[in-house]
Amino acid sequence: MAVNSELELLAARHIQNMSEAQSLEPHWGYLDRSLPCTNDAGSCAYLDQVYGSHDLGMLYSGILWATIGGILFLWAIGRRIWPSTQTDSIARGSNDNDKSSLRRLGRTIATYSRHYLLPDAVRPIFGRTTRLQVLILVALAGYLLIWSFIGIAYNIWITPVKNSPGLYNTRSSLGPWSDRIGILAYALTPLSVLLGSRESILSLLTGVPYQSFNFLHRWLGYIIFIQGSLHTIAWTVIEVRLYQPQPKTALEWICELYIVWGVVAMILLLLLFVLSTPWGIRLTGYEFFRKAHYVLAMVYIGACWGHWKQLNCFLIPSLVIWFLDRGVRLIRTGLMHYQYLPDGSMGFRPAHASLTHFLDPEHGDAVRLDLTHPQDAWKIGQHFYLCFTECSVWQSHPFTPLNLPRVQDGVVSHSYILRAKKGETKKLADLAFHKLSKSTTATTPLILTGPYGDSITDNLTLDANVLCVAGGTGIAYVLPLILSLVQQPATKDRKIQLVWAIRKKEDMRWVEKEIDTIQKATGSHGVVVNIYVTREAGSRNPSVHSEKKVDDVTVKETGANPTGGCCSAANNTRSAASIEVKRIGGEEGFDRHPDLHKVVHGFAENTVRGPTRVYASGPGSMISDVRTIVASCSSGGKVWRGNDRFDVSLTCDDRLEW
Template identity: 55%
Template sequence: MSFSLNARHIQDMSAAATLEPHWGYADRALPCTSDAGTCAYLDADYSAHDRGMLYTGILWSVICAILLIWACWKHYDHSSTNSALFAPRLSGIYKVRRTLAALTHRYLLPDACRAIFGRTTRLQVLVLAALAGYLLIFSFVGIQYNTWVTPVSEMSDAYQTRSTIGPWSDRVGVLAYALTPLSVMLSSRESFLTLVTGLPYQTFNFLHRWLGYIIVVQGSLHTIMWCIVELRLYQPQPTTGIEWVTQTYIVWGIVAMILLLAIFFLSTPWGIRFTGYETFRKVHYVLAMVYIGACWGHWKQLKCFLWPSLIFWFIDRGARLVRTAILHYHPDQLDQSRVLGFKTAEASVTRFPESDNGDVIRLVLENPQDPWAIGQHYYLCFKQGSIWQSHPFTPLNAPVVSQGKVKHSYIVRAKKGETKRIADLAANGISKTPVILTGPYGESMTRALTPDTNIICVAGGTGITYVLPVLLELAQRSPSPDRKIQLIWAIRHSSNTEWVGEELAFLWKAEKALNLKIDIFTTRDSTVKGPSSSAEDQSGISTPDLDEKAVNISPACVSSASGICDCSSCTPGENLSFSSDCKKKHPCLHKLIPDFLDMNIRGPTTVFASGPGGMISDLRSIVASCNSGSKVWHGHEKFDVSLVCDDRLER
C-alpha cells in the first residue's frame, strides 16, 4: 500500500472503503473522495491503462499465433516435401506455394531505402512497419482526451492541471515494457524464434536494432511527459516536483532511462568504432540486464514482461556454454593437463600472404562430434589470442564423419584483431593453434538442394567458404541430368585459388557428372595466370592442374557504381573460365544470372551468395527481377528464383 500511495499520491488511501486491483498498475481507492475533476481524471487514467494492457495482450497473442502457424506450416512443409506419397494430392498447394514465393521474391526481396535502413530487404522493413504501425495506433486509441483543472486543497490560489498527458505517457511506458522480452528474443544467438521458424538468428538482428530504437523513443517520451506533468502542471512548485523526484520508484526510473540512452549511444556506428565491437557486445549484455533490473525497481507491477526477458537472456548464455562443453568434452581423453575432460581442438594454420587486403589463413582441425548441416557456421575462439572473443566462420568443407571425428576447414581474412594475431604467429613459424568451437548455428541449406532445383553459387573473396559446401555436397550425391549448376567466384588474384585448391580439384573431377560450370574472375591481375600447376603447394594443399586444361579467357564485365553495365562484349567461358582485363574487373551479374536461367530446361533456381554488401544488394535486385508469379502459375517454374545469402559481418 505504501508503494501505491507513493505512485498515486492524489488518492486518499486512508478514506478508501476498498482497493480495486488493476493488472500492472497501482490499486484504485474506491470510493473516490476527492473533487469531481480529480475523480474524473482517475477514471480516465485507469480506463486508459486497462485498455493499454489489453492491447499489449493482443500484440503478444498475435505474435504467438503467427509463430504457432509458422511452426505448423514448417512441420507440414517438411512432411509434404519428404513424402512422395502426398505429391499428387499436394500439386495444387505446391503450385500456389511456388507462385506466392515468386511474388514475394519479386516485390519484397530488393533493398528498401538503403539510406535509412542499410542493406535490408523490403520484407524485413514491411514487418517493422507493421509492428511500428500497431504501436503508433494503439498508443493513442482508447484514451479520453481532456483537461481537468482542480484546486489545490488548503491553497485558494493554486490549481492542478490534470490532462491526457499522464495516461498517454503511461500507455507508452507499458508498451515499452511489453516490447522488452521481444527485443531480447530477437537478439539471442540460441534463438527460440529460430527453433520455431527455422530462420537463422542473424535474420532477426535488423528487427532487434530497430525495436531498440522504438523502445528508446517510448522511454524518452514517457520520461519527458511525466517531467512536464510533475514539474510544471502540478502545483505548488517546486515542492511537488522535489517530493516526486526523490521517490524511490522515480529514482529507479531515471536510472533506467540513463542506462537505455547509454545502450543506444554505444550501439551507434560511432559508439561501436569508439569502444570496439567486442567491447560493445560485452557492455551491451551487462547494461541490458542492469536496465531490466532498473525497470523492475521503477514499476514492479509490470514484472510479467521483465521475468521472460531475464529468462530468455540466461537461457541464451547458458546454452552457449552447454554447446561449447558438448563439443569439447572428451572424458576418454582425461589426464592431469585437462580439466574434466575439456580439450581444445588443435588447428593447423596455413598462411597465404597478401599485400593489399590482409593475409589469408586456412585452419584445418578435427573434432569428435556430430556433423553439422550444410550452411551452418561455428564461432571460433582463438585461445592464443583472447578467450573473451569469438568470431563466426563457415566450414568450407562438407561434413564427413571418419573414425568418430569430423574435419573442419576454414578460410579467414586476417586484417586486424585476433585473426591478425594468428596470422602473425603463422608468419613466425607457428603451425598449430588451439581453438574453442561453439555451434553450429544458422540454417540448413540441405532442403534447398532438391533434384529439380538448379543451383548458382556467387562468391566474392573468402565468401567462397559459404557456397563451396553446397557444391561439395552435390558432388557426393547422385547426379540429376536436368539440373544445371554454376559457380561464379570473384577474387583479386588468380593465385587466391590456392586457398581452396583441394576442393577445386575435387569439383574439377566431378564437373561433367554435375553439369557444373565454373567461372573465376580476377579483379586485380594485369595478366591472367592460372593457379600453381604443381600437385602440392608449400602448404601441402593440392591445387588443380589448370595448365593441362583448356582454359577460356574471356573479357571481364565492368560493373558501374549503379550496377548497370554494358555486357555486349561478354563471352561466357566454358568449363573453368578466368577473366581479367585492365583494372578492377568484376563479374557482370546482371548478365550472368539471366543467362544461367535461359539455359535451364525446367525447375526453380536457388542462388547461394556470399560476399561484399554491394554484391548482395545487386543480387537481390537481379533475383527479384527474374521472378514472375504469373509465369510460375502457368507452369514455368524457371521463373521461381530464390536467394540464400550469408549476411553476417564476419566469415
C-alpha cells in the same frame, strides 16, 4: 510497510485520500486504488481515466503477446504438417509436383513475393535489409501505434491544489497516454531479448536462423527507446509545468526513488541506442559493442524493475530468456569439448587446428584452419563460433566450414578460411606467421560453439539449377553445397555454376583441394566454374589466353571485359580439365567486379527446365546487388504458366546483417 509506503507515494501523486478509503481496488501492473474517491470531481474523473487507461494498456499488451504467440504457434504447426519441398519432390517425383496446381500456386505466390520484397529497402535508413523485413517492422510499428492511442478519453481537468488556495493543477490525458506507452515499452522487452538470442526459441519454432532476427531486434530496440523518451518527456512536462506549486513539486518528484531509477533506466537506454547505431559500432568496435550491449541490457532491466516493479511480469521473462540463452550456450560448448584427455580421464579439451598462412600485405593475410573433432555432423550452411584461446578467451567469431560434414571413425573434419583485418583475426594471422616462421607446421587451440543456422539444402529439389556466387572468403559458404552436388548422381539437364570473385589469382590456393575436387566432376555433372580476379590487371588483348598450373589445378587465364558476364557457349564447351580465370582488374590494380546482372540473368534464361536457386556470400554490396537481380529475374506470371525457369530464389549468408 513497503506496501503502505507505495500507497502513500501513489496518494501523493494522485491526491487520493487513503485514510478515508473504505476498500482498495486491485489493478494488475499498478498500485491499488482507494474507493470511494473523496476528492473533487475533476480529480476523481482524472483518476477514473488513469486507471481505466492502464487496465486497457495491460489488456492490449496481452493481445499483443497473444497475437505473437498465435503466429508462432501456427507457423510451428505448419512446418510440421506440410512436408518440405525437397522431401515432397523426392517422394513423388518432380514431374508430379509440376502438374500440381496447388504446388504451382505456391511457387507463383513465392515468386511474386521475391520479386517485390527481396530487394533492399531505403538503404540510407535501414541499411542492407530486404523489403520483407522492413514490411514486418512497419506492420509491428503500426500495430503498436494503434494500441498507443486507443481507449483513452482525451480531456483536460483543472483541479485545486490542497492547502494552496488559488493554485490549480492541470491534469490531462497526457499522463494516461504516457503510462500507456510505458506499459508497451515494458511489454516489448521480452520480445527484444527473444529476437537477440543466439540459442533462439524463435528459430526452433519457425526454422528461421537466429541472425535473420537481428534487424527486428535492433529496430525494436529503437522503438523502445522512442517510447521511453516520450514517456520521460511527457511526465517531465506534467511534473515541471502542469502541477503546482513550482519548483517545489518538480524538486520533490525528481528526488523520489522510483523516479531516480527511471532516470537511470533512460540513461542506459540512451547508451544502448547510441552504441547500437552503425556509426557507434564503427567508433567503438564490434567486440566492445557486443560486450557492452550484454551488460547495459541487463542493468537496464534491473533499473526498469526499480522504476516500476509492478510490471515485473514483463521483466522476469526477459531475465529468464537472457540467462537461458547464456546457459544453453555454455552447456553446448562444454558438451562439445567434454572428451578423453591425454591421461585417459574425461574433461574439457579444446580442439587443435593446423594453420596455413597466406601472405598478402596489401589486402590482409589469409589463414586456413584444418581440424578434426569428435561430434555429430552439421548441416550444410550452418556455422560455428570459434574462440582462439591463444589470442583471447573473451571473444568468439562466426565462421562457416568450407568442407562437407562427414563423420569418419567418430570424428568430423573442419576447414575454415578467414581474412585477417583487425582484432582477433589479425592476432591469429600474426600468430600463424610467427609459428610457421619457426617450423614447417603449426597448430593453435580453439573452442567451438555450435552449430548455428539452418540447412541451405532443404528446399533444393532434384531438378533445381544451382548458381553459387561468392566474393573472397565467402567461398566457404557455397563450397560445401557444390561439393555435395558433385558427389550425388548427376541429374539430366541440371545446370551448376560457381562464380567466385577474388582479388588475386593466388587466392585460389585457399581452397585448392576443394576446387580440384570440383574440377574433376566438371565432365560428369557439367559444373561450370568462373573465377574473376578483380585486383590484378587484365590482358591488353582479350583474345589472348594461356594455361597455367596452380597447385594441381589447371586454369585457363583470359583477358576479359570488366563487366565479366556469364559463360559464353565457347566457355561451356571448354575442356573438363580446366577452370577459367578471368582477370578483370584494371591496369592500375583497382577493383572491377563481374557483371552479376549478366551472370544471374544468363544462367536463369539458359536453363532447360526446373527452378533456379542462387546461393550468395560475400561483401554487403554484392549481396545487395544479387538480391535486386534475383528479384528482377523472378516472374510470378511466367511461373504460373508453367515456366519454372523464372522461379528464381536466393539464399545468402546474412550473419553480418547487424
